[in-house]
Amino acid sequence: MLQRLIGEYINPRRGPMLICFGGMHGNETAGIEALENLFQLLNNEPKVNPHFRFTGQMMGIRGNLRALEKLKRFVQKDLNRQWTNDNVNRIQHTPTHLLSYEDLEIKEILDLIRHKVHTYKPERLVFLDLHTTTAYGGIFSVATDDTESIRLGVEMHAPVIKGLLKGVSGTTLHYFSKEHFHYNTVAITFESGQHNEQLSVNRAVAAIINCMRSLGMVMAEDVENRHDKLLIDYSKGLPKVAEFIMRHTIKPGDTFTMVPGYDNFQEVKKGEILAHDQNGPIRAVCDGRVLMPLYQKQGEDGFFLIRASDKL
Ligand SMILES: [Zn+2]
Structure with a gap:
């Protein structure tokens, strides 16, 4: 079985906690590969750049482990449509042996996140959910109605889609909010391109780094221009903001x-x-x-x- 935790980067300098999800859909592995690359970059950076400063805590989490093993979007139910209050409550009050595959995913993800968050007690808690699409052409972020979520999206240098949460229910954006985590919580989703494009991995890396910069976890002077350039070039001609x-x-x-x-x-x-x-x-x-x-x-x-x- 795959590990739930992709990696963790912890620094004694306290700050925001950034939790990134990859593979909430089991056929979308670019986000996971991006996170694996990112932890390597973070671990190498102090060796090549002695002035590198990191503030806070960063974590990468695999989403739907059971679907990832089959490289399918989901096994029984779309995990990114299950995060409703009623459904999460039902899962928490049901014996484990009665839970379906995706129910178990939710239970395991929440157990891990609650443990990590309550141990660190961050001033700010940020969730970044990484996805890819079956179609080509265009990267974008999906923001909640929170102005902070929209700001993070704009600073990623990709079109921001507003109001999409009205059109669907039970996504991670719906659940990972101030309502359930009392740590000044904000969430955003990033779609980095087509499922199988190699550049979808690079663009997801760039989006995570831009997000860390927006949150003050890394300093702007430590971030290479190529990350911005990659996202700006790919969103050329696309609207900066679009509405559902x-x-x-x-x-x-x-x-x-x-x-x-x-x-x-x-x-x-x-x-x-x-x-x-x-x-x-x-x-x-x-x-x-x-x-x-x-x-x-x-x-x-x-x-x-x-x-x-x-x-x-
Ligand atoms: Zn997806």
Whole structure:
């Protein structure tokens, strides 16, 4: 069985605690590889840069271990749709032998995080959830309504999608909040590109480093420009901020098939046929841009529509 903990970097200089998730979806391994690389970088840095200063505590956690072993999005249930209050309460009050695979994942992840957080008692607690998409074209972050989450997203130098949490429920962003962790908690998700692109790993590394810089865990002068450049280059031409319009939900038994060739952020016109299912063509309800068009079998979100926004 894979280890839950990817790595930890602890410094006596107290500060924020940054907890990064990789592989909440078992077919998205770029975030895990990025975290493995990052811990190597952190361990080497003091040897090559004697002025390197690190403040706080950084942790990398594997998400869905059982799905990662099968390289599938999930085994029984989508782990990134299970983080609702009711569901987590049910899991906490159910004997372990009655829990499903993804229930066990939630229980194990929460046990580990609560232990680590309560041991460190951070002034600030930040969760960064790393994902990739089946579609190409465009990296982005998904922010909560918290202005701090939006700020972290903007400073990652990738488009920030606002309001997406209204369209889905039970994501890590919904649960890892001030409501459940009393340590000035903020969460953000970063989508670093297509599942199998090697650059998705590099972009996730850059996003984590930018996040650590925004939090003051590493100093700006210690961060190489190539990390910013990688993210800025890849988001060229994309909106800085975009707002959620709608999500197409796939119901069990729908024979949903996305029309081939859509990329993240591709502009679409009202009425354009985006996909088909057993009821016929599925058209864009308005002008906008498509996000996360589904080109894999598992998953219940067919696609999202967003619109560029000037407002932060
Ligand atoms: Zn994902």
